[in-house]
Amino acid sequence: MAKINKNKLVSPFVKWVGGKRQLMPAIVSHLPKNIRELKYFEPFIGGGAVFFHLQPENALINDLNEELVNVYNVIKNNLNELIADLKKHENHPDYFYAIRKLDRTEEFKNLTDVQRASRVIYLNKTCYNGLYRVNNAGEFNAPFGRYKNPNIVNEPTLKAVNKFLNKNNILISKGDYSKTLSQADQRSFVYIDPPYHPISENSNFTGYVQGGWDIFEQIRLREACDQLTERGVKFLLSNSSAQFIKDQYEKYIITTVKATRAINSNGAERGEIDELLIRNYE
Template identity: 70%
Template sequence: MAKNKLITPFVKWVGGKRQLIDQIKPVLPKDIAKLKYFEPFIGGGAVFFHLQNKHSIINDFNADLVNAYNVVKNNLDDLIESLKKHENTSTYFYKIRELDRDKSFADLSAVEKASRLIYLNKTCFNGLYRVNNSGEFNSPFGNYKNPNIVNEPVLKAVSKFLAEQDITILNGDYAEAVKSADEKSFVYFDPPYHPVSESSNFTGYVQGGWQEADQIRLKEVCDDLTKRNVKFLLSNSSTQFIKDLYKDYTIDIIQANRAINSVADKRGAVDEVLIRNYE
């Protein structure tokens, strides 16, 4: 079946893989189209939307993001109507951003919450979804002239794909999301990256962040999948800690362009790793 080129991420997410697809494709299983696809850290879903596997389970710990996926799937018309009401002004942006500081935020409808997330994602600085330790969105206004707040062609294509194929959308722990995987499955992990330095640590798209213990737990989940003959591919930063942790697996080093660094001249191409348990 020909792939629909309009089925692409509808939000920009930290560490998104859209620019790395051509480097990821060569290491994917040759029979991936026949396998059930799992992506437990879905984020913007660049790999998921590129592959367009008919049978997939996607998951994320970020409840607002998962709500947006469900609304795009089930309430597209209402979402588009809501998105069209937003204004690209600083005053309006901060008014919408501040909504999660109030208890009434819980009373917003699923459509209103999804509309807010997409609006803030399209209009905030660098499209950077970031929350503070209280779980409040804190990226500043981007001041863009014509942000594409309502990308109807993409939203409609994604909605149709999510609704018509066998796609399960989960909001929970990644280990739970892969429990049903078997030898006819493929799992792609794109977790919060291990920091290459203390100043480069960025896990602000979910409250709490990730530590070394979290990376070790993920590796144990990968070990369990291997014992169950489940193929997995994992992306992470090319740190010695990660390379030592996965020394028993196949590790490929690729280069990625990353724009997240407080020091402008430290942005640019950085090494990342693709780790897998298959040939």
């Protein structure tokens, strides 16, 4: 499935909480040996680091975040218009906050898909810590980042991603992960990267999707993984090293890996931490 001659420019176009670039060696080493023969599924696509690293020929990617899924679709279908709109943006706090508050106004409904995608990329490149974050009302609320020269229009990456999405059989969907998982079969591989269960109260971050996640969502996902296993579908799942997660997936193969996390309200909890890779195959 994963091409030998991959295009290094095909890479995440937004920075996403819990991005997997730094964990890539560990993830790749735990993939099924026949990964190239399997259709790739990723129900929580986020920034797509694993997806873009593997560059599968056949894939179904999904996310619940409507604005993010729109960006993927616009890059695939309206690249030139997107690049032109991105070039209009200004790296200035007054301009930033004017663009940020659009989702609090009636005007937001009148934005085109291209304008919405351009807004997401612009805010991601210029907000503090490059952090996509919404409040419980679904409104973007990260502050201005004050970067001197943010790369708002990364044309080489956008063009490479556009070519990759169009050259291969890549389906893009929006909605609950369960719909995506229901389409996987024994000829599939599923990489699952959900919102992480908090190690502590301070470390909880699920602000990239309105409403966040709770313990019951984690249980529902584990039950979905049980169903994948019963159907003979291979999955690899990432999550925090919380004891609750270890208990939920105790019948699966669990590997502890080291990850560096820079986003936490408590500075002492930033840095290298344990994360889990969980799989249902040898």
